[in-house]
Amino acid sequence: MKPIRFSLNGKPVEAQCRADMTVLEWLRGEALLRGTKEGCAEGDCGACSVLVKNSGGKASRYLPTNSCILLMGQMQGATLMTVEGLAELGEAGHAIQNEMAINGASQCGFCTPGIVVALAGLLEAKKAPSESEIHDALAGNLCRCTGYRPIVEAAQKAAKSVAPRLPSAKIADSDHEAGSDESRFLLPTDLKSLLKLKKQHPEAVLLAGGTDLALDVSHARARWPLAIVTRKVEELRGIEKSKTHITFGAAVTWAEMLPMVEKHWPSFATLIRRFGSVQIRSMGTLGGNLGTASPIGDGAPSLLALGAEITLARHGKSRTLPLSDYFTGYRKTLRREDEIIESVSIPLPRKGEDFRVYKISKRYDQDISTVCGAFWVSRKAGKVEQARIAFGGMAAVPARCASAEIALVGTSLDEPAFEAASAAIAASFTPMSDMRGTADYRAKVAANLVCRFAQDLEGDIVEVMAL
Ligand SMILES: Cc1cc2nc3c(=O)[nH]c(=O)nc-3n(C[C@H](O)[C@H](O)[C@H](O)COP(=O)(O)OP(=O)(O)OC[C@H]3O[C@@H](n4cnc5c(N)ncnc54)[C@H](O)[C@@H]3O)c2cc1C
Numbered sequence: 001m002k003p004i005r006f007s008l009n010g011k012p013v014e015a016q017c018r019a020d021m022t023v024l025e026w027l028r029g030e031a032l033l034r035g036t037k038e039g040c041a042e043g044d045c046g047a048c049s050v051l052v053k054n055s056g057g058k059a060s061r062y063l064p065t066n067s068c069i070l071l072m073g074q075m076q077g078a079t080l081m082t083v084e085g086l087a088e089l090g091e092a093g094h095a096i097q098n099e100m101a102i103n104g105a106s107q108c109g110f111c112t113p114g115i116v117v118a119l120a121g122l123l124e125a126k127k128a129p130s131e132s133e134i135h136d137a138l139a140g141n142l143c144r145c146t147g148y149r150p151i152v153e154a155a156q157k158a159a160k161s162v163a164p165r166l167p168s169a170k171i172a173d174s175d176h177e178a179g180s181d182e183s184r185f186l187l188p189t190d191l192k193s194l195l196k197l198k199k200q201h202p203e204a205v206l207l208a209g210g211t212d213l214a215l216d217v218s219h220a221r222a223r224w225p226l227a228i229v230t231r232k233v234e235e236l237r238g239i240e241k242s243k244t245h246i247t248f249g250a251a252v253t254w255a256e257m258l259p260m261v262e263k264h265w266p267s268f269a270t271l272i273r274r275f276g277s278v279q280i281r282s283m284g285t286l287g288g289n290l291g292t293a294s295p296i297g298d299g300a301p302s303l304l305a306l307g308a309e310i311t312l313a314r315h316g317k318s319r320t321l322p323l324s325d326y327f328t329g330y331r332k333t334l335r336r337e338d339e340i341i342e343s344v345s346i347p348l349p350r351k352g353e354d355f356r357v358y359k360i361s362k363r364y365d366q367d368i369s370t371v372c373g374a375f376w377v378s379r380k381a382g383k384v385e386q387a388r389i390a391f392g393g394m395a396a397v398p399a400r401c402a403s404a405e406i407a408l409v410g411t412s413l414d415e416p417a418f419e420a421a422s423a424a425i426a427a428s429f430t431p432m433s434d435m436r437g438t439a440d441y442r443a444k445v446a447a448n449l450v451c452r453f454a455q456d457l458e459g460d461i462v463e464v465m466a467l
């Protein structure tokens with residue numbers, strides 16, 4: 001047994017439990033802190049939100065996270081704040097707690113602790129958030145009875161009062177192992193150790209943020225005797241910019257990627273802001289997204305269209321390949337069993353290049369794509385030299401559409417060129433029908449996105465909306 005050491009509401013704790021127990025289960029069942037609620041147990045409703053400050057990586061502040069899909073082994077060396085901890089701040093708790101009460105922002109109250117936590121996280125990051133930033137912070141928190149207007153007003157009022165700072169408690173973080181004999185997490189801090197552990201324990205679960213994998217625990221009641229966590233591996237947490245590329249380590253979270261992506265590929269940043277919720281983006285990683293090899297994952301289409309390369313590593317060896325070679329079949333890739341994703345490298349944009357990505361989903365926020373289409377062209381003297389067009393949700397793998405790319409090359413992106421590309425897309429894919437959309441709908445939407453791209457290049461459409 002290796003106790004899990006972390007800071008809880010400003011005090012150090014040592015939890016003696018299975019590493020694969022959810023933080024929500026531990027809080028409610030062991031710590032008897034029952035302010036944090038369970039709604040969906042799959043990261044969708046936000047009732048279980050807690051604030052987590054992780055050691056390692058760039059995240060040096062508290063971030064709202066879903067405790068229903070966060071596992072105790074991931075807490076080793078972290079700092080955790082619950083709604084009870086917020087209530088103990090200052091003389092009367094956190095400003096947002098008071099404003100929620102005074103402003104009539106809570107009726108049945110089930111969602112309230114999660115909403116308080118999400119807004120406390122926002123106010124920690126932004127002293128005067130705009131209305132749209134408040135809505136963005138609440139995208140992962142469902143309230144069924146009060147309605148969001150009084151909640152947003154409470155946030156605006158709380159932003160005007162002097163909110164007590166959240167404690168910056170630090171915890172000694174030297175343990176590279178945590179949990180019980182039944183379930184143990186290994187937490188290496190460098191790539192060499194990670195790869196060695198992967199070789200020694202091929203049966204271990206490889207865990208990044210857990211926003212995909214931990215649903216197996218919270219929903220399917222999976223039990224993990226051993227997991228290797230990537231979060232603390234320094235080489236996987238870096239963002240490096242060279243003259244030609246930006247390289248993101250596989251354990252970089254979507255929240256950490258956002259500022260750099262915003263600077264170079266604003267359209268990709270718009271997509272990332274619609275990736276799950278603040279809670280999901282705090283934990284979910286780029287490597288985890290490509291690791292799932294999901295045909296509807298939101299990372300792949302943009303990365304394919306931007307011409308990204310992926311680096312895979314195993315004990316003593318690494319190799320880099322175009323991302324377009326990586327996906328080989330439904331949830332199948334070229335990655336060997338003993339390899340991990342080390343990083344993803346994207347060429348920096350150059351003059352004459354244009355990139356747009358469109359996520360089509362039933363809801364704007366917190367929804368999986370029905371179709372995601374990404375378009376990149378490079379032009380010289382008004383003519384297209386190269387084009388890359390990639391889709392998610394159209395085949396068993398995220399895929400480029402070579403015939404549509406060919407239809408654009410050499411043209412001046414006039415109407416006939418776009419029509420030819422649109423026809424090529426319609427002819428190239430046989431998508432499936434599911435609850436998100438019929439095959440026919442997907443085929444039409446994907447083909448029409450070419451027109452959207454054309455209008456965007458003309459400057460006709462500014463904002464990306466859900467259809
Ligand atoms: C409520 C909710 C909303 C979501 N919304 C979206 C969305 O809008 N768009 C979207 O695309 N996805 C979404 N997801 C899915 C998920 O959040 C993302 O795929 C995320 O990027 C996964 O990253 P992770 O670090 O949490 O992966 P994990 O769950 O830790 O791992 C996922 C898989 O990748 C493997 N893996 C992790 N790291 C590596 C590595 N370095 N090398 C090799 N394999 C690795 C794991 O072994 C596992 O098989 C959502 C999930 C939830 C619960």
Ligand code: FES
Pocket residue numbers: 037038039040041042043044045046047048049066067068069
């Ligand atoms: S219980 Fe719904 S997000 Fe965790």
Ligand code: FES
Pocket residue numbers: 105106107108109110111112142143144145146147
């Ligand atoms: S107050 Fe009842 S769900 Fe929000």
